[in-house]
Amino acid sequence: MLKKIFAWASILLFSAFSLYPILYVISVSLRSDNAFQTQSLEIISASSNFKNFSSLFFETDFLLWLRNSLLISAVTTFAGVVLASTSAYALSRYRFRGRNTMLFSLLVSQMFPATMLMLPFYIILSKLHLIDSFLGLFVIYSSTALPFCIWQMKAYYDTIPRELEEAALLDGCSKWMIFTKIILPVSSPALVITALFSFMNSWSEYVIAAVVLQDPALYTLPLGLRSFQASLATQWGLYAAGALIVSVPALILFISISRYLVSGLTMGSVKG
């Protein structure tokens, strides 16, 4: 009994801990700018209203940013899943020259401070005339999440018994068919995670986008939100309302696939 009380108490405490900042953002998004500083802990007060949301949608380019972000994230998620699933399969099933070097460098690449890669990025992109185009972002976003995703996928593939493929090979399936018809369908938890990571990588990325995209018509959501945040006069209400809307798709995605996350993130390491 005591154990149960303790368990409930701690889970409620942590739920509050994880929820409160979100509630706070909601609260700020419902206040007018002048009431940003308040000493009450109320989430919704008498003066709360949806003005920030309506001006977000009707007076700013929010919908344009949303469209750009959705486009970029969709493409990079797709590219990320394709790249990670194919290359991880090769790394899991084949022993070829350079395999170990590849696996090792994937891991090591995570260890370099990412911000320092900005300058060379920029120089490459401007040489290739990819500034102010989504193409450059597609390449960067889908590749930067790759090391983690490839490791993740490889660990998962390693747990799939080889007998499955051998049987199919006897039946005359091509290698590509084995991969697409047999391996991919049973790897859905790992694929979902790869998709999630690629999505998050582009959905909330700000620093690279700020350098690559200069035309406001191409802005993504993080860039758009930042423009409410002038150096000396942030429009907190608008910012909070925007931040909330940016978080919603990610939240829905996370919550709806949390089941896959559990098996996908650990499957490889348990057995491998």
Next chain:
Amino acid sequence: MRASALLLILFSSLLAHAKPVHINVWHQMIYGHRQVLAEALKKFEKENPDITVQATYRETEELRSSYQSAAMGGAGPELVYGPSDQIGPFATMGIIRPLDTVLEKADFSALDPLATPEFMNQHYMVGDGVGNHLMLIYNKKLIQTPPKNTDELIEMGRRLTIDQNGDGKVDQWGLVFNYTEPFFFAPFISAFGDDFIKNDSVPNLNTPALRSTFQFILDMRDKYKIIPKECDYETANALFKGNKAAMLINGDWSWGDYKEAKVDFGIARIPMISSTGRWPSPLVGTKGYSLNVNMKSPEHLAAAIKLLKFLTSESTQLLFAEKVGILPSNLNARNSEIVKNNPLLKISSSVMEVGHPMPIAPEIRAIWDSLRTQYQKVLAGSATPELAAKSAQEVAEKQIHEMNEVLEPTGGALVLKILFAIILICVAWLSRKSFAAFVNGFQGPQKFAYYMMLPAFLGIFAVIVYPFFYNIAISFSNFSLRTFQDWSIVGFQHYAEALTDPRFYSLFLKTVIWTVVNVVFHVSIGVFLAIIINQVMPAKGFWRALLIIPWAVPQYITALTWRALFNQEYGPINIFLQQFMHLSPVQWLSQPFTAFAACVITNVWLGFPFMMIVALGGLQSIPHSLYEAAVLDGANAWQRFRHITWPLLLPVMVPAALLGSIWTFNNLNVIWLVSNSGEPGDQTHILVSYVYKAAFNLYRYGYAAAVSVLIFLILVVWGLSSLKAQYRKETQ
């Protein structure tokens, strides 16, 4: 002949119409000003149908760093707009163009000299207004006549700092301003008798004037209690807009904001310092347009100059003066009725009379930076005014020296080049077979694997491998402020400097603490919650989804949200502590230790869900029969955890913790955003944020690259040894 020439002209003008010249402008105008700019640009495009203009907003700091990288890549906007102090670095780097060759003398003499600052005897900017100076803004509802001197200021401040509802907390402040930022307290220094900068570029900080200024601010906060304990720009702004502050020190750019918020305000000089009888002297500067050195074509240059002239013309300036109240730099415009009849502008120019011009040399940045760090130490109580003034001078001198340093190639450069050649030859020789095998692999029996790998390989090479080696090259070079356009490999100096600097080791220690504390919390909270959810809770999916939330919210939103939560006066955390725990408020963000703790709390919030999910997966793979057997054997809960859960969970948690440590070690976002780039006084930095600051704030690219290579090496050595240890343990 003539006909054909005419035809040619006609044809080319048709072509010009078909493809108008496209001009980019980067600016950092605040929201209200952007709308006026858009209006002006629309007019310009109408008058010049062969030119299209794209205006892009960038936050001041970001504008600076993106413009630098853009110009280095040989690109960037044709026009860049910003405060005059960006001329110094840009001109030194050689990324903006002297205007004397493209504009007439008359173009300059039509303007206030303040708007055409000279740097190294050249003009690099044309300002569209002057001002950008601080003044006292007061709420007319609360004050009839503004204070003339500091005695009156303090007396009024005390009278107007009121706890209205008797809960022991102040509801209305006498005075608010962003006093933690040195720009806002700089006006006082000269009023106490001395300038903080000599000859436009030499720091003059170890002075009685600076010490008295430090003390003056401390007194206002602690002795007279007329300013809030923690007050950044946002707080000050919101308090004044909400009629919760009687007086505010702010610049002319903010008027529009207060008008829109319907505050009935007046402006005045910042009150005279009673003890010295001198007026505080705000820095008066300009914001203006500069031309990029890189132009795509002569047509672009011509169009950019046309636009520059238009944007600084009398009519555009009048538009800005009328709509947002900027004092025009054009002398004709200043004599117009719009300006003359504007009472605010009239007082504003009287405030400017006691001001002095904004220094523009690149050195000013190092002076601000050292002033900021030392000043924040004074405010946090960790340095006395005497000590802080002394260190401010020392730090400023050191940073100026580092910034301006141009390393000459040493013997190390030759060694490096030879070493590099040898390595290249060796690698080529050793890998010739591998390379051939690699190429042949595309036809060999393994070709399926090769084609499966290829796209990812190319992506990773372009995005990670190539930039990585580029960075190593920079780390051996003298790439910095003064060698921006032509840097060269100089040797190991940056490595030697970093490794002999005690600060490197203390930062390393702090980074280790940061990593260990975070990962320990992440893993223990994660495992703890996973066990509870897995064993006790009904509706496991619900709790799992609820606790995953922090992971799903983008990091930059999280970090800024937590910064607001930690605010001393208005952050819910302190309000909660006071109302429900009856504790005194914690100065979260203005004390080094608590600011660091605030970063840790934020990062713990961000990181525990990942570990929880991994642990949940691990727990679910443990067969239930093991526990049943243990219960039969009479094992208690702790023994079951110790002998079943823990050992079986370990193989899952170790790789996750390893990855988590690497991510935490290199996590720039949280530290940078929560502590507002290292506040207070640069004492919350970890290695990555220190690198970031060195590179992008102090232009020391070579040094920053070297330190980041060191970070990388540390992680590689540590990562490999712990992987090895893990491997050994598993194979035993």
